[in-house]
Amino acid sequence: MQRILVTGGAGFIGCNFVHYIMEHGSVHVTVLDKLTYAGNESSLVGLPPERFEFIKGDICDSVLVDRLTASVDAVVHFAAESHNDNSLQDPRPFMDTNLLGTYTLIEAARKHGTRFHHISTDEVYGDLALDEPTRFTEDSVYRPTSPYSATKAGSDLLVRAWVRSFGLRATISNCSNNYGPYQHVEKFIPRQITNLLDGHRPRLYGKGLNVRDWIHVEDHSSAVAAILERGRIGETYLIGADGEQSNRTVVEKLLHLVGQPSDAYDLVTDRPGHDLRYAIDSTKLRRELGWRPLFEDFDAGLAATVQWYQENEDWWRPQKAETEVKYAGQGH
Ligand code: NAD
Numbered sequence: 585m586q587r588i589l590v591t592g593g594a595g596f597i598g599c600n601f602v603h604y605i606m607e608h609g610s611v612h613v614t615v616l617d618k619l620t621y622a623g624n625e626s627s628l629v630g631l632p633p634e635r636f637e638f639i640k641g642d643i644c645d646s647v648l649v650d651r652l653t654a655s656v657d658a659v660v661h662f663a664a665e666s667h668n669d670n671s672l673q674d675p676r677p678f679m680d681t682n683l684l685g686t687y688t689l690i691e692a693a694r695k696h697g698t699r700f701h702h703i704s705t706d707e708v709y710g711d712l713a714l715d716e717p718t719r720f721t722e723d724s725v726y727r728p729t730s731p732y733s734a735t736k737a738g739s740d741l742l743v744r745a746w747v748r749s750f751g752l753r754a755t756i757s758n759c760s761n762n763y764g765p766y767q768h769v770e771k772f773i774p775r776q777i778t779n780l781l782d783g784h785r786p787r788l789y790g791k792g793l794n795v796r797d798w799i800h801v802e803d804h805s806s807a808v809a810a811i812l813e814r815g816r817i818g819e820t821y822l823i824g825a826d827g828e829q830s831n832r833t834v835v836e837k838l839l840h841l842v843g844q845p846s847d848a849y850d851l852v853t854d855r856p857g858h859d860l861r862y863a864i865d866s867t868k869l870r871r872e873l874g875w876r877p878l879f880e881d882f883d884a885g886l887a888a889t890v891q892w893y894q895e896n897e898d899w900w901r902p903q904k905a906e907t908e909v910k911y912a913g914q915g916h
Protein backbone atom coordinates (compact mmCIF):
# COMPACT_ATOMS: atom_id res chain seq x y z
CA MET A 585 0.00 0.00 0.00
CA GLN A 586 1.60 3.24 -1.17
CA ARG A 587 -0.90 6.02 -0.58
CA ILE A 588 -3.62 6.30 2.04
CA LEU A 589 -6.32 8.85 2.75
CA VAL A 590 -6.95 9.38 6.47
CA THR A 591 -10.20 11.17 7.33
CA GLY A 592 -10.31 12.96 10.69
CA GLY A 593 -6.51 12.92 10.86
CA ALA A 594 -6.40 16.16 12.87
CA GLY A 595 -8.43 14.58 15.69
CA PHE A 596 -7.19 12.57 18.66
CA ILE A 597 -6.99 9.03 17.31
CA GLY A 598 -6.51 10.06 13.68
CA CYS A 599 -3.40 12.15 14.37
CA ASN A 600 -1.87 9.43 16.53
CA PHE A 601 -2.51 6.94 13.71
CA VAL A 602 -0.90 9.25 11.12
CA HIS A 603 2.24 9.61 13.28
CA TYR A 604 2.30 5.84 13.86
CA ILE A 605 1.84 4.75 10.24
CA MET A 606 4.40 7.26 8.93
CA GLU A 607 6.99 6.21 11.50
CA HIS A 608 6.45 2.50 10.82
CA GLY A 609 6.57 2.52 7.00
CA SER A 610 7.12 4.52 3.83
CA VAL A 611 3.48 5.21 3.01
CA HIS A 612 2.24 8.60 1.71
CA VAL A 613 -0.61 10.04 3.81
CA THR A 614 -3.25 12.57 2.79
CA VAL A 615 -5.35 13.83 5.70
CA LEU A 616 -8.85 15.11 4.98
CA ASP A 617 -10.22 17.00 7.99
CA LYS A 618 -12.86 19.71 8.40
CA LEU A 619 -11.09 21.15 11.48
CA THR A 620 -14.22 21.27 13.62
CA TYR A 621 -13.79 22.34 17.27
CA ALA A 622 -12.20 18.86 17.77
CA GLY A 623 -9.60 19.10 14.98
CA ASN A 624 -6.18 20.64 15.52
CA GLU A 625 -3.67 20.92 12.70
CA SER A 626 -0.85 21.44 15.20
CA SER A 627 -1.22 17.77 16.19
CA LEU A 628 0.34 16.95 12.80
CA VAL A 629 3.47 19.12 12.90
CA GLY A 630 6.84 17.58 12.09
CA LEU A 631 5.70 15.04 9.49
CA PRO A 632 7.93 14.70 6.40
CA PRO A 633 6.37 16.99 3.73
CA GLU A 634 7.33 14.71 0.83
CA ARG A 635 5.10 11.98 2.31
CA PHE A 636 2.35 14.07 3.89
CA GLU A 637 -0.43 16.38 2.70
CA PHE A 638 -3.17 18.11 4.69
CA ILE A 639 -6.49 19.00 3.06
CA LYS A 640 -9.07 21.00 4.95
CA GLY A 641 -12.48 19.78 3.84
CA ASP A 642 -15.69 17.98 4.69
CA ILE A 643 -16.25 14.24 4.21
CA CYS A 644 -19.79 15.15 3.07
CA ASP A 645 -18.31 17.02 0.06
CA SER A 646 -18.80 14.34 -2.60
CA VAL A 647 -16.75 16.09 -5.31
CA LEU A 648 -13.72 16.51 -3.04
CA VAL A 649 -14.08 13.01 -1.57
CA ASP A 650 -14.36 11.48 -5.04
CA ARG A 651 -11.19 13.22 -6.25
CA LEU A 652 -9.15 12.27 -3.18
CA THR A 653 -10.38 8.68 -3.09
CA ALA A 654 -9.48 8.20 -6.77
CA SER A 655 -5.80 8.89 -6.03
CA VAL A 656 -5.18 6.52 -3.09
CA ASP A 657 -4.87 2.79 -2.45
CA ALA A 658 -6.84 2.85 0.79
CA VAL A 659 -9.08 5.07 2.92
CA VAL A 660 -8.90 4.88 6.72
CA HIS A 661 -12.00 6.61 8.05
CA PHE A 662 -11.69 8.18 11.53
CA ALA A 663 -13.65 11.43 10.96
CA ALA A 664 -16.69 11.68 13.20
CA GLU A 665 -18.52 13.76 15.70
CA SER A 666 -17.25 11.76 18.67
CA HIS A 667 -18.58 13.12 21.97
CA ASN A 668 -21.67 11.62 23.63
CA ASP A 669 -22.43 14.72 25.71
CA ASN A 670 -22.49 16.89 22.56
CA SER A 671 -24.81 14.42 20.84
CA LEU A 672 -27.29 14.85 23.69
CA GLN A 673 -27.28 18.64 23.21
CA ASP A 674 -27.44 18.73 19.38
CA PRO A 675 -27.60 15.46 17.43
CA ARG A 676 -27.68 17.10 13.97
CA PRO A 677 -23.91 17.26 13.24
CA PHE A 678 -23.72 13.57 14.21
CA MET A 679 -26.30 12.69 11.56
CA ASP A 680 -24.43 14.69 8.92
CA THR A 681 -20.87 13.59 9.56
CA ASN A 682 -21.28 10.08 10.94
CA LEU A 683 -24.03 8.91 8.56
CA LEU A 684 -23.94 11.09 5.43
CA GLY A 685 -20.16 11.51 5.62
CA THR A 686 -19.62 7.74 5.79
CA TYR A 687 -22.11 7.24 2.96
CA THR A 688 -20.21 9.79 0.82
CA LEU A 689 -16.91 7.99 1.44
CA ILE A 690 -18.14 4.46 0.74
CA GLU A 691 -19.79 5.59 -2.48
CA ALA A 692 -16.44 7.00 -3.65
CA ALA A 693 -14.58 3.87 -2.52
CA ARG A 694 -17.11 1.70 -4.36
CA LYS A 695 -16.74 3.72 -7.56
CA HIS A 696 -12.94 3.57 -7.53
CA GLY A 697 -12.57 0.05 -6.05
CA THR A 698 -10.60 1.50 -3.13
CA ARG A 699 -9.80 -0.52 0.01
CA PHE A 700 -11.75 0.97 2.92
CA HIS A 701 -11.27 0.68 6.68
CA HIS A 702 -14.02 1.99 8.93
CA ILE A 703 -13.17 3.04 12.49
CA SER A 704 -15.95 2.44 14.98
CA THR A 705 -16.64 2.03 18.66
CA ASP A 706 -17.71 -0.60 21.19
CA GLU A 707 -20.64 1.70 22.07
CA VAL A 708 -22.62 0.30 19.13
CA TYR A 709 -23.26 -2.75 21.35
CA GLY A 710 -24.92 -0.72 24.12
CA ASP A 711 -23.80 -1.38 27.68
CA LEU A 712 -23.17 -4.30 30.03
CA ALA A 713 -24.19 -4.80 33.66
CA LEU A 714 -21.61 -3.80 36.27
CA ASP A 715 -21.79 -7.07 38.17
CA GLU A 716 -21.29 -9.67 35.42
CA PRO A 717 -18.17 -10.87 33.57
CA THR A 718 -19.68 -10.71 30.02
CA ARG A 719 -17.72 -8.87 27.31
CA PHE A 720 -18.60 -7.72 23.79
CA THR A 721 -17.59 -9.95 20.87
CA GLU A 722 -18.01 -9.57 17.10
CA ASP A 723 -21.31 -11.47 17.49
CA SER A 724 -22.84 -9.13 20.08
CA VAL A 725 -26.17 -7.55 19.14
CA TYR A 726 -26.22 -3.87 18.10
CA ARG A 727 -27.99 -1.89 20.86
CA PRO A 728 -26.74 1.72 20.73
CA THR A 729 -28.19 4.03 23.37
CA SER A 730 -27.09 7.62 22.58
CA PRO A 731 -27.43 9.74 19.42
CA TYR A 732 -23.65 9.39 18.99
CA SER A 733 -23.59 5.61 19.27
CA ALA A 734 -26.74 5.25 17.14
CA THR A 735 -25.07 7.15 14.28
CA LYS A 736 -21.88 5.08 14.64
CA ALA A 737 -24.00 1.90 14.56
CA GLY A 738 -25.76 3.22 11.46
CA SER A 739 -22.44 3.92 9.76
CA ASP A 740 -21.20 0.38 10.53
CA LEU A 741 -24.35 -1.07 8.99
CA LEU A 742 -23.91 1.07 5.86
CA VAL A 743 -20.37 -0.29 5.42
CA ARG A 744 -21.58 -3.87 5.91
CA ALA A 745 -24.35 -3.36 3.35
CA TRP A 746 -21.89 -1.90 0.82
CA VAL A 747 -19.64 -4.95 1.29
CA ARG A 748 -22.49 -7.37 0.67
CA SER A 749 -24.38 -5.49 -2.06
CA PHE A 750 -21.54 -3.84 -3.97
CA GLY A 751 -18.45 -5.86 -3.08
CA LEU A 752 -16.83 -2.92 -1.26
CA ARG A 753 -13.38 -4.08 -0.06
CA ALA A 754 -13.93 -2.98 3.52
CA THR A 755 -13.08 -3.94 7.08
CA ILE A 756 -14.52 -2.52 10.31
CA SER A 757 -12.97 -2.18 13.76
CA ASN A 758 -14.82 -1.40 16.98
CA CYS A 759 -12.49 -0.17 19.70
CA SER A 760 -12.91 0.57 23.40
CA ASN A 761 -12.11 3.91 25.14
CA ASN A 762 -8.77 5.40 24.06
CA TYR A 763 -6.41 7.52 26.16
CA GLY A 764 -3.07 9.17 25.42
CA PRO A 765 -1.64 12.38 23.92
CA TYR A 766 -3.62 14.87 21.79
CA GLN A 767 -7.07 13.98 23.25
CA HIS A 768 -9.49 16.92 23.42
CA VAL A 769 -10.06 18.32 26.93
CA GLU A 770 -13.80 17.58 26.70
CA LYS A 771 -13.07 13.85 27.15
CA PHE A 772 -12.93 12.24 30.60
CA ILE A 773 -9.21 11.70 31.24
CA PRO A 774 -7.86 14.96 29.72
CA ARG A 775 -10.62 16.93 31.43
CA GLN A 776 -9.65 15.61 34.85
CA ILE A 777 -5.89 16.02 34.22
CA THR A 778 -6.29 19.63 33.06
CA ASN A 779 -8.68 20.40 35.95
CA LEU A 780 -5.97 19.21 38.34
CA LEU A 781 -3.28 21.21 36.53
CA ASP A 782 -5.56 24.27 36.89
CA GLY A 783 -6.05 23.65 40.62
CA HIS A 784 -9.67 22.45 40.18
CA ARG A 785 -11.24 19.22 41.37
CA PRO A 786 -12.01 16.28 39.04
CA ARG A 787 -15.71 15.88 38.25
CA LEU A 788 -17.34 12.46 38.22
CA TYR A 789 -20.76 11.87 36.65
CA GLY A 790 -23.29 10.21 38.98
CA LYS A 791 -21.50 8.10 41.57
CA GLY A 792 -18.45 7.47 39.38
CA LEU A 793 -19.16 3.73 39.24
CA ASN A 794 -19.46 3.40 35.43
CA VAL A 795 -16.75 1.24 33.88
CA ARG A 796 -14.77 1.89 30.69
CA ASP A 797 -12.26 -0.48 29.04
CA TRP A 798 -9.17 1.68 28.44
CA ILE A 799 -6.67 1.17 25.64
CA HIS A 800 -3.65 3.35 24.85
CA VAL A 801 -4.17 5.15 21.54
CA GLU A 802 -0.92 3.74 20.13
CA ASP A 803 -2.23 0.21 20.63
CA HIS A 804 -5.35 1.22 18.68
CA SER A 805 -3.07 2.47 15.88
CA SER A 806 -1.08 -0.77 15.72
CA ALA A 807 -4.31 -2.79 15.60
CA VAL A 808 -5.69 -0.69 12.73
CA ALA A 809 -2.40 -1.07 10.84
CA ALA A 810 -2.59 -4.87 11.27
CA ILE A 811 -6.18 -4.97 10.01
CA LEU A 812 -5.31 -2.77 7.04
CA GLU A 813 -2.43 -5.07 6.11
CA ARG A 814 -3.79 -8.50 6.96
CA GLY A 815 -7.49 -8.22 7.86
CA ARG A 816 -10.00 -10.28 5.90
CA ILE A 817 -12.29 -8.23 3.65
CA GLY A 818 -15.83 -7.96 5.01
CA GLU A 819 -14.78 -8.78 8.57
CA THR A 820 -15.26 -6.86 11.80
CA TYR A 821 -12.52 -6.88 14.46
CA LEU A 822 -12.99 -5.77 18.06
CA ILE A 823 -9.99 -3.90 19.52
CA GLY A 824 -9.38 -3.87 23.27
CA ALA A 825 -6.56 -4.25 25.78
CA ASP A 826 -8.33 -5.70 28.88
CA GLY A 827 -8.23 -2.30 30.59
CA GLU A 828 -11.47 -2.15 32.59
CA GLN A 829 -11.54 0.56 35.28
CA SER A 830 -14.34 2.39 37.05
CA ASN A 831 -14.33 6.14 36.47
CA ARG A 832 -13.79 6.66 40.20
CA THR A 833 -10.69 4.44 40.17
CA VAL A 834 -9.24 6.43 37.26
CA VAL A 835 -9.79 9.70 39.14
CA GLU A 836 -8.23 8.23 42.31
CA LYS A 837 -5.17 7.20 40.28
CA LEU A 838 -4.88 10.71 38.82
CA LEU A 839 -5.18 12.29 42.29
CA HIS A 840 -2.45 9.93 43.52
CA LEU A 841 -0.19 10.93 40.60
CA VAL A 842 -0.46 14.63 41.48
CA GLY A 843 -0.09 14.03 45.23
CA GLN A 844 -3.65 14.85 46.34
CA PRO A 845 -6.04 12.94 48.68
CA SER A 846 -7.96 10.16 46.92
CA ASP A 847 -11.35 11.74 47.74
CA ALA A 848 -10.58 15.24 46.39
CA TYR A 849 -13.17 15.03 43.60
CA ASP A 850 -16.77 16.24 43.07
CA LEU A 851 -19.78 14.12 42.09
CA VAL A 852 -21.85 16.00 39.49
CA THR A 853 -25.09 15.53 37.50
CA ASP A 854 -25.13 12.20 35.69
CA ARG A 855 -25.22 11.91 31.89
CA PRO A 856 -28.77 11.04 30.69
CA GLY A 857 -28.88 7.38 29.59
CA HIS A 858 -25.28 6.92 30.82
CA ASP A 859 -23.97 3.53 29.64
CA LEU A 860 -22.91 1.47 32.66
CA ARG A 861 -20.04 -0.64 31.42
CA TYR A 862 -18.12 -1.46 28.24
CA ALA A 863 -15.76 -4.43 27.91
CA ILE A 864 -14.12 -5.90 24.82
CA ASP A 865 -13.13 -9.49 24.05
CA SER A 866 -10.41 -9.04 21.39
CA THR A 867 -9.64 -12.75 20.94
CA LYS A 868 -10.40 -12.70 17.18
CA LEU A 869 -7.93 -9.89 16.47
CA ARG A 870 -5.22 -11.50 18.61
CA ARG A 871 -5.66 -15.04 17.20
CA GLU A 872 -6.21 -14.17 13.54
CA LEU A 873 -3.77 -11.30 13.09
CA GLY A 874 -1.32 -11.93 15.94
CA TRP A 875 -1.91 -8.45 17.40
CA ARG A 876 -1.28 -7.66 21.04
CA PRO A 877 -1.20 -4.41 23.01
CA LEU A 878 2.17 -3.04 24.12
CA PHE A 879 0.85 -0.54 26.71
CA GLU A 880 -0.40 -3.11 29.20
CA ASP A 881 0.49 -1.13 32.33
CA PHE A 882 -2.42 1.33 32.66
CA ASP A 883 -0.86 3.19 35.61
CA ALA A 884 2.33 3.83 33.61
CA GLY A 885 0.31 4.94 30.56
CA LEU A 886 -1.74 7.28 32.73
CA ALA A 887 1.40 8.79 34.29
CA ALA A 888 2.88 9.39 30.82
CA THR A 889 -0.38 11.02 29.73
CA VAL A 890 -0.38 13.36 32.76
CA GLN A 891 3.20 14.29 31.86
CA TRP A 892 2.21 14.96 28.24
CA TYR A 893 -0.52 17.43 29.32
CA GLN A 894 1.92 19.06 31.77
CA GLU A 895 4.43 19.57 28.96
CA ASN A 896 1.96 20.59 26.23
CA GLU A 897 -0.19 23.30 27.79
CA ASP A 898 0.07 25.35 24.58
CA TRP A 899 -1.77 22.56 22.79
CA TRP A 900 -4.76 22.23 25.17
CA ARG A 901 -5.07 25.65 26.83
CA PRO A 902 -7.04 27.37 23.99
CA GLN A 903 -9.93 24.85 24.34
CA LYS A 904 -10.11 24.58 28.13
CA ALA A 905 -12.18 27.60 29.19
CA GLU A 906 -14.89 27.22 26.53
CA THR A 907 -15.17 23.48 27.26
CA GLU A 908 -15.77 24.16 30.96
CA VAL A 909 -18.37 26.85 30.17
CA LYS A 910 -20.21 24.30 28.03
CA TYR A 911 -20.11 21.71 30.82
CA ALA A 912 -21.30 24.23 33.41
CA GLY A 913 -24.39 24.80 31.26
CA GLN A 914 -25.10 21.04 31.42
CA GLY A 915 -24.65 20.74 35.20
CA HIS A 916 -21.44 18.72 34.71
P1 NAD B 1 -12.10 13.51 17.64
O1 NAD B 1 -13.39 14.20 17.93
O2 NAD B 1 -10.92 13.81 18.50
O3 NAD B 1 -11.64 13.81 16.13
C1 NAD B 1 -12.55 13.81 15.06
C2 NAD B 1 -11.88 14.49 13.87
O4 NAD B 1 -12.78 14.43 12.74
C3 NAD B 1 -11.58 15.98 14.10
O5 NAD B 1 -10.27 16.29 13.64
C4 NAD B 1 -12.62 16.70 13.27
O6 NAD B 1 -12.19 17.97 12.79
C5 NAD B 1 -12.84 15.70 12.14
N1 NAD B 1 -14.16 15.86 11.50
C6 NAD B 1 -15.37 15.94 12.12
N2 NAD B 1 -16.34 16.10 11.21
C7 NAD B 1 -15.75 16.08 9.99
C8 NAD B 1 -16.23 16.19 8.67
N3 NAD B 1 -17.54 16.33 8.40
N4 NAD B 1 -15.34 16.12 7.65
C9 NAD B 1 -14.02 15.99 7.89
N5 NAD B 1 -13.50 15.90 9.13
C10 NAD B 1 -14.36 15.94 10.17
O7 NAD B 1 -12.44 11.96 17.64
P2 NAD B 1 -11.54 10.72 18.09
O8 NAD B 1 -11.74 10.49 19.54
O9 NAD B 1 -10.19 10.85 17.53
O10 NAD B 1 -12.31 9.53 17.33
C11 NAD B 1 -11.93 9.16 16.01
C12 NAD B 1 -12.77 7.99 15.57
O11 NAD B 1 -12.59 6.89 16.46
C13 NAD B 1 -14.27 8.26 15.54
O12 NAD B 1 -14.82 7.62 14.42
C14 NAD B 1 -14.78 7.62 16.82
O13 NAD B 1 -16.12 7.23 16.69
C15 NAD B 1 -13.84 6.45 16.94
N6 NAD B 1 -13.61 5.92 18.30
C16 NAD B 1 -13.20 6.76 19.30
C17 NAD B 1 -12.90 6.24 20.55
C18 NAD B 1 -12.39 7.11 21.67
O14 NAD B 1 -12.16 6.62 22.77
N7 NAD B 1 -12.17 8.41 21.46
C19 NAD B 1 -13.06 4.86 20.79
C20 NAD B 1 -13.50 4.04 19.74
C21 NAD B 1 -13.75 4.57 18.50
Ligand code: TDX
Binds near residue numbers: 770
Ligand atom coordinates in the same frame (compact mmCIF):
# COMPACT_ATOMS: atom_id res chain seq x y z
O1 TDX C 1 -16.16 15.03 33.26
C1 TDX C 1 -16.50 13.85 33.04
N1 TDX C 1 -16.80 13.04 34.10
C2 TDX C 1 -17.19 11.74 33.94
O2 TDX C 1 -17.44 11.05 34.94
C3 TDX C 1 -16.58 13.30 31.70
C4 TDX C 1 -16.26 14.16 30.51
C5 TDX C 1 -16.95 11.99 31.56
N2 TDX C 1 -17.26 11.23 32.64
C6 TDX C 1 -17.58 9.80 32.46
C7 TDX C 1 -18.59 9.45 31.39
C8 TDX C 1 -18.10 8.07 30.94
O3 TDX C 1 -18.58 7.07 31.82
O4 TDX C 1 -16.35 9.19 32.03
C9 TDX C 1 -16.59 8.14 31.08
C10 TDX C 1 -15.87 8.46 29.79
O5 TDX C 1 -16.49 9.59 29.21
P1 TDX C 1 -16.09 10.16 27.75
O6 TDX C 1 -14.65 10.53 27.76
O7 TDX C 1 -17.10 11.18 27.39
O8 TDX C 1 -16.18 8.85 26.86
P2 TDX C 1 -17.40 7.83 26.49
O9 TDX C 1 -18.72 8.47 26.60
O10 TDX C 1 -17.15 6.55 27.23
O11 TDX C 1 -17.09 7.63 24.92
C11 TDX C 1 -15.72 7.48 24.47
O12 TDX C 1 -15.41 6.14 24.19
C12 TDX C 1 -16.03 5.57 23.07
C13 TDX C 1 -15.43 8.34 23.23
O13 TDX C 1 -15.75 9.69 23.53
C14 TDX C 1 -16.21 7.84 22.06
O14 TDX C 1 -15.87 8.59 20.89
C15 TDX C 1 -15.88 6.40 21.83
O15 TDX C 1 -16.69 5.88 20.82
